[in-house]
Amino acid sequence: MVFAHGFGCDQNMWRFVWPAFAEEYRIVLFDHVGCGGSDLRAYDIGKYASLEGYADDVIAICRELDLTHSIFVGHSVSAMIGAIASIQVPELFDELIMIGPSPRYIDDDDYTGGFSEAQVHELLEFLDDNHMGWSQAMAPVIMGNPDRPELGQELANSFCMTDPEIAKRFARVTFLSDNRADLDRVTARALVLQCHEDVIAPPAVGAYVHQRVSNSAFVLLNATGHCPNLSAPEETILAMKIFLAGERSAAQNVGP
Amino acid sequence: MNQLIEDLEDLFDNAPCGYVSTGPGGHIIMANRIFADWLGRARSDIIGRRFQDFLNIAGKMYYETHFAPLMRMQGFFHEVALDLVRADGSKLPVLVNAVERRDEKGALSFVRITIFNASDRRRYERELLEARRCAEKANAELQNLNRTLEERIAEAVEARMKSEAALRQAQKMEAVGQLTGGIAHDFNNMLAVVFSALNLLERRLAKGEDVSHFIAAAKDGAGRAAALTQRLLAFSRQQALAPEPICANQMVAGMSDLLHHTLGEMVRLETVLAEDLWQVLADKNVLENVVLNLAINARDAMPHGGRLVIETANSHLDEAYGAEHDVKPGQYVMVAVTDTGVGMSPEVMAKAFDPFFTTKEPGRGTGLGLSQVFGFVKQSEGHITVNSALGRGTSITIYLPRYSGAPEARNHSEAQMPVCGNGSETVLVVEDDEQVLTLTAQMLRDLGYHVVEARCGEEALGALSAVPAIGLLFTDVVMPDINGLRLAEAALERRPDLKILFTTGYSRDAVVHNRLLDPGVNLLQKPASLEQLAAKVRTLLDG
Known part of the structure; x- marks a missing residue:
């Protein structure tokens, strides 16, 4: 079972989830290049200008670990990264678990992505503009942490290590990508986990993914926000286990 | 609560x-x-x-x-x-x-x-960010400046050298202007003498009066003009020297009367002449002129009288001295002219050999004297030194290379009287200047020679074939079609027994110039007097 984190996090975000599967599965956790504890020198602007670059890394990890017919769990942008990897090398993953996926964040004619083009550009401008406000303000949060030094160290290896320039580029590729066409080509059995009140990936987007991916289940969680793996790990784990057990009917009962 | x-x-x-x-x-x-x-x-x-x-x-x-x-x-x-x-x-x-x-x-x-x-x-953060951006930009610019430092130094040096070259050029032009003014002044005086003498000659001839006085005056004026051009050429090291073995002692002794006359009564002349002095190979006339020049400078440095010592000695310049003073080590004959005059300040001494530099008032000197000496010494592969201090006199020492060949031939007393042709000898005169050609031909005819005139090399070669009687080729060196040396070579191929006499004002061409100095080459410096011409032609035809 391969866990891939989304924009803004690293593998720490799976800390409440993966232990629930550790007995049954071999657990693979990693940080995308440019995030967390990855080697920042490996960051290549050209390669990571599209999600395919990240998908290539996922494929390389699977090849290195000799993984086939495994389970991919992707949060947010990594849900799409896993989908792309599974299209390129279908035998890698039998199941795709997509948490808060979005193939396209910007609204289109008859498509609701949740953001207007202007809003996404405002976001990217904020990144360019708020360099210090962002990275400097984050540093004391992580490095300070006088109350729980053990966490500070752990987190120092994640957030505060994120290079602001790479974070900007990752945001750009995340929020400007359009991978809607890839959804039709996904052959793995898929689970779409959708939260209530998710401003990043609204329920309509989750429903769209479910509709386009032929062999998929859709679960609308009670959790709110964008990170049910953190805010509602139990509910998330349960939904995943039901799906993996092949209890499709149970999963669909929760769906729309 | x-x-x-x-x-x-x-x-x-x-x-x-x-x-x-x-x-x-x-x-x-x-x-x-x-x-x-x-x-x-x-x-x-x-x-x-x-x-x-x-x-x-x-x-x-x-x-x-x-x-x-x-x-x-x-x-x-x-x-x-x-x-x-x-x-x-x-x-x-x-x-x-x-x-x-x-x-x-x-x-x-x-x-x-x-x-x-x-x-x-x-x-504040925005301002800080902006300040940091500025600092980074300034730092980048500074690094860029450092990177290009060498390049910019090279550029600055080049610019500096250019401006210095321009300054030197400007100084040269100023000096040329100074020289031109001085020459014009002197020339005008000389030409005035010639013109007025000729005018008077014309009038007196019409009246049938005695004109010898005016002829002498005109000849004197022209002679002084010729001497001036000679000095100019000496300065530019372009004079055609006619080196011959000389004993400097004999030369100095021979100049005794002239020197006494020039120095006047206030200055006592002493000579300290070494025994067994080596010979030097130099143009005797020019060397005499050099000594005379130095004597005149010495005289002018002793307005209230004093002592002038002319000294000769055998001298050896060793390797170390040669390397230090840019002169070939070896045996030299030293001629030193020392006065007890006002001497020179270090500033004046530093410029003493600069062309056109003079301490004399405008019109009294062109500043060519010492630079002419310097030019002659260098052209003769010699060496010159100056010792002087204010109030303690000046000593100028010339070193000329020792000549190891045959001893000094003879004195030039034969040139005193024109030596004439026998009426049967034919001279081919080649000269591209029409007037000079006519005049030279006339002088030779007066001397009793048949003359064939040619205005260029081609015409000369034609004449050589047409007139077998031609015994002497008298040719200018610098001519438009082929130069005198080439003409002589071509002529000698046709007539190996032909005698050759070159004449030239100067030659800019160093190769030509150097070949004129070869042993066995006969050269008559322009302008030559009738006596000099007669003597040279006679010597060659008799040789």
């Missing part, structure tokens, strides 16, 4: 920061008045919403992707920079702290969010 609650409520509402509490589901359950005032909203508008609903789009995004996960993982976050969006759409920069409050069982009770107005701080 009621008072305490009232007090705490007042503190809560009017604290210098915004307070918001959210329930376990993330919805706002309490907000203070300050926060509501900042947003410009009624508290009822705020309760039940989520904190991120009041952020701008980027804030919403980052709240969800970064800060919510962070708080979930570590239970709090501190000083996160976000922008609140007010009811009127304007933005308020804030710093946000948040902390989870959990009950005894560890379940989340609520999240306390504290919001600080960060308008000033954000402005």
Whole structure:
């Protein structure tokens, strides 16, 4: 079972989830290049200008670990990264678990992505503009942490290590990508986990993914926000286990 | 108790920061008045919403992707920079702290969010960022400057050298101007003598009077003009020297009368002449002129009289001296001219050999004297030194290379009387200047020779074939078609027994010039007197 984190996090975000599967599965956790504890020198602007670059890394990890017919769990942008990897090398993953996926964040004619083009550009401008406000303000949060030094160290290896320039580029590729066409080509059995009140990936987007991916289940969680793996790990784990057990009917009962 | 609650409520509402509490589901359950005032909203508008609903789009995004996960993982976050969006759409920069409050069982009770107005701080940050950008830019420029430093030094040096070259050129032009003025002055005087003599000659001839006085005056003026041009050429090291073996002692002794006459009664002349003095190979006339020049300078340096010593000696310049003074080591004959005059300051001494430099008042000297000496010495591969100090006299020492060949031939007394032709000899005169040609031909005819005239090399070769009687080729060196040397070669191929006499004012061409100095080459310096011409022609035809 391969866990891939989304924009803004690293593998720490799976800390409440993966232990629930550790007995049954071999657990693979990693940080995308440019995030967390990855080697920042490996960051290549050209390669990571599209999600395919990240998908290539996922494929390389699977090849290195000799993984086939495994389970991919992707949060947010990594849900799409896993989908792309599974299209390129279908035998890698039998199941795709997509948490808060979005193939396209910007609204289109008859498509609701949740953001207007202007809003996404405002976001990217904020990144360019708020360099210090962002990275400097984050540093004391992580490095300070006088109350729980053990966490500070752990987190120092994640957030505060994120290079602001790479974070900007990752945001750009995340929020400007359009991978809607890839959804039709996904052959793995898929689970779409959708939260209530998710401003990043609204329920309509989750429903769209479910509709386009032929062999998929859709679960609308009670959790709110964008990170049910953190805010509602139990509910998330349960939904995943039901799906993996092949209890499709149970999963669909929760769906729309 | 009621008072305490009232007090705490007042503190809560009017604290210098915004307070918001959210329930376990993330919805706002309490907000203070300050926060509501900042947003410009009624508290009822705020309760039940989520904190991120009041952020701008980027804030919403980052709240969800970064800060919510962070708080979930570590239970709090501190000083996160976000922008609140007010009811009127304007933005308020804030710093946000948040902390989870959990009950005894560890379940989340609520999240306390504290919001600080960060308008000033954000402005400082922007200014700081701008300052950093400027500093980085300045640093980059500085590094770039350092990288190109060598290049720029090279450029500066080159520019400096250019400007120095321009300055030297300007100084040269100034000197040329000075020289031209001096020459014009001298020439005008000389020409005035010639013109007035000729005018008077013309009148007196018409009246049938004695004209010998005017002829002498005109010859004198022209002679002085010729001497001036000779000095100019000497300075430019372009004079055609006619070196011959000379004994300097004999030469100095021979100049005795001339020197006494020139120096006047106030200056006592002493000569210290070494025994067994080596010979030198030099142009005797020029060397005499050099000694005379130095004597005149010495005289002028002793306005109240003094002593002039002319000294000769054999001398050896060793390797070390040669390397230091840029002169070939070896045996030299030294000729030193020493006076007891005013001497020279170091500044004057440094410029003593500069062309056109003179301490004499305008019109009295062109500044060519010492530079002419210098030019002659260098052209003769010799060496010259100056010793002088103010009030302690001056000593100028010339070293000329020793000549190891046959001893000095003869004195030139034969040139005193014109030596004539026998009326049967034919001379071919080649000269591209029509007037000079006519005059030279006339002089030779007067001397009793048949003359064939040619205006260029081609014409000369034609004449050589046509007139077998030609015994002597008298040719100019510098001519438009082929030069005199080439003509001589071609002529000798046709007539190996032909005698050759060159004449030239000067030659710019160093190769030509040097070949004129070869042993066996006969050269008559322009302008030559009738006597000199007669002597040379006779000597060659008889040789």
